[in-house]
Amino acid sequence: MLWAFAATGSGGLLLGFWLRVPALIAASAVTAVVCFSVAPFTELEPASAVGMTFALVGVLQVGYLAGLMLSCAWSWIRPSRSGQASLAGYEPSVHPPGPGQIGIQRVRGQLAATALANGNDR
Secondary structure (H helix, E strand, O other), X not given: OHHHHHHHHHHXXXXXXXXXXXXXXXXXXXXXXXXXXXXXXXXXXXXHHHXXXXXXXXXXXXXXXXXXXXXXXXXHHOOOOOOOOOHHHOOOOOOOOOOOOOOHHHHHHHHHHHHHHHHHXX
């Protein structure tokens, strides 16, 4: 009995790490079907089997929420892989435009040319 709670809790935790709500709905349905199909072979009464099914689905969903919270926390605190600053040492910086990017002088030149073109349209 304890292994069933441990298995559904850890399954919910893993679902929360990698998958989203449709997978939780499918896993809840599979848990309910498995519980009701195994119930006749156990010594549980029908009311106890229904209660056990609700308990296992609840443990699955709580495990999912725990996995989802851990997943969100992990993605929020981990340093990015692109070399940007992490939350621990955030310092915004300005980078000059690289090759192929529009520089500030070119934009100013385009604004002046656009103003001239618009002035000639009148």
